[in-house]
Amino acid sequence: MNPFSFYNPTKVHFGGGTIRMLGKELNEAGIGKVILVAGSGSIKKNNVYHQVTDTLGKYKIKWIEAWGVRPNPELPKALEILELARKEKVDAILAVGGGSVIDTSKAVAAGFYLNNLWDAFLGKEQITNALPIYTVLTLSATGSEMNANAVLSKPDAHMKLGVFSPYLYPKLSIIDPTVQCSLPFAQTVNGALDAMAHILEYQFADDTPHVTLAINEALLKTIMACTDNLKTNPCDIVSRGNLAWSATLALNGISGIGLKGGDWACHQIEHALSAFNPNIAHGEGLGVIFPAWMEYMSEKDPCRFQRWARNVWDLDSPIPAIKRFREKICSWGAATSLRDLCIKESNLQQILDLIMKNQPIGAISKFTAVDIQALLMLAF
């Protein structure tokens, strides 16, 4: 088992009706004014907005609102919200939404103390402080509610980059899985695929942390079983709850224990896909890339995927397990090829160029342009 450090100070309140605990928590932390960051308005339909503003009002916490964060969130929106947060001198950022809203909020929280926000993503400026971040999660997917990562796109540069800083752990995240009952199934699936991809990025990096590998297998199987159930019964609250907590655990540090930081080639490749076309949902893109990556990797090193094939799919070898993985994704109605994502063969060179911008690609095996080209063909 490789050495590691673990630290995750985010507090979580989880369960139906927990949104009402927000006001008291903010009040006890001495926060008088927040900027409520949100997406396109779904939180008004699912009653989350009402619950949030209700508890803020009850504890006399002032708030201003910043709407319009989109999936694959972008730097200009974060800068716009940052300007507002500065002007209004807020004490904290309150993210109400999914991973995009939370990531944008983290960028704003850090940007508050930075000269140039994008420089932090480029590694040119260090994050040394951030406004306190509070989140109310409405889509289980990225795990951003309980980690210190944020990912933003810079559309004019076709770049999608991530940043990590211990200052970006939310102080508190409220996860009420009942509010996710109204999600379209495709969004639930994208969330599930994203969470599974986080686990898979770690799972093949080493074979000695048996306990982490076994936990990750438990997470993968739980996520798939819950997603299966939610296909026919979107309000199955036991499945919503188990899926939500599994997605949080998928990227809160636990799933990576002893796994040397994981691989992350698939995420790098997918980031280029959604930088190429921001309409590609992150989870769906990962659902296309991951089986292709496994296929490509297992040709050279099938042993690496043996344990996963056996313990997750009850199969003796990787190739049939990867086939079953693709069938599972297909059964959920998600894309299983780049073609399904409306990418043409003539786009592949441009995507390859975008991918190669951020070297190195992968940790288990450093991918060259030749590797990526072969992988893209497998995914096509």
Place this chain on the structure above:
Amino acid sequence: MNPFSFYNPTKVHFGGGTIRMLGKELNEAGIGKVILVAGSGSIKKNNVYHQVTDTLGKYKIKWIEAWGVRPNPELPKALEILELARKEKVDAILAVGGGSVIDTSKAVAAGFYLNNLWDAFLGKEQITNALPIYTVLTLSATGSEMNANAVLSKPDAHMKLGVFSPYLYPKLSIIDPTVQCSLPFAQTVNGALDAMAHILEYQFADDTPHVTLAINEALLKTIMACTDNLKTNPCDIVSRGNLAWSATLALNGISGIGLKGGDWACHQIEHALSAFNPNIAHGEGLGVIFPAWMEYMSEKDPCRFQRWARNVWDLDSPIPAIKRFREKICSWGAATSLRDLCIKESNLQQILDLIMKNQPIGAISKFTAVDIQALLMLAF
């Protein structure tokens, strides 16, 4: 899945050679003087003391030493160390040892700001502050290195009580599993049994948090496999590492998610056993009580143990699984009956009286004196 709150801000450095990170961490936290709390001297034999004082010296951190904490740690020792900590005006407590040393250190840390330390255990005085706690773990068992619990005995009252306060989370715990290679196998087993008991206290409290139940099964199986390996190869460092991290996860909050706080009847019963005879190792006592509790409970409600029998033992029903559980404990050379712990039938009434002192007993099913009597006979 039942509502829950999760919060665990303890930082962990894990792996061979991580003890040397201690001095820098203390220095960065502005700590100039600590009280080093330890047991009977094993840390001088396994080189841990040398590594700790080396890193303290390197960062010019002053320390005083308080030795002699014993298994089943006692209030008088904690009070003695508390007096020294106050007199010496230390900035932090540094626990170097196993669960007993860490629990004693937590009591000292809280006691620093209390009028009467034992009153906190009795629930008469609230913990509202504590000195910062740092730990260097030398025996994986109690999980105290990453939780906010402490258990002490008051021998003159034959009482063993626990306390919880968020102020008692260690700031930092260093877990170097390589230092556990020199442990006698019986101590490794007692640690493994203690960790398994923590998981089992939660495991049967509800059947809806599928993800937690699956994680707990992964932990139980990992702990047993590692202990089996360590029987023949005490220096198997992969098993030491996996066992150590599993024991930490067994009681850092993760294993109890959605399980309504667990049952804890077996711990209450075992606390009375070691209050009756402090020479009974906590883990070994639990190894006697738990199978008996399962046997007693599964008579009325076998379904509750079905999943555990299937997923941990690959068996269809609880009774043969409990038999296998006892055989496993026996194969490790640990006690499987009260008789093995040198308890006589004539002692049972006194033990029953001690158990009944702290009501209610158990959460899944509230145990009466009649239940306890029957259970003790099964364990006898």
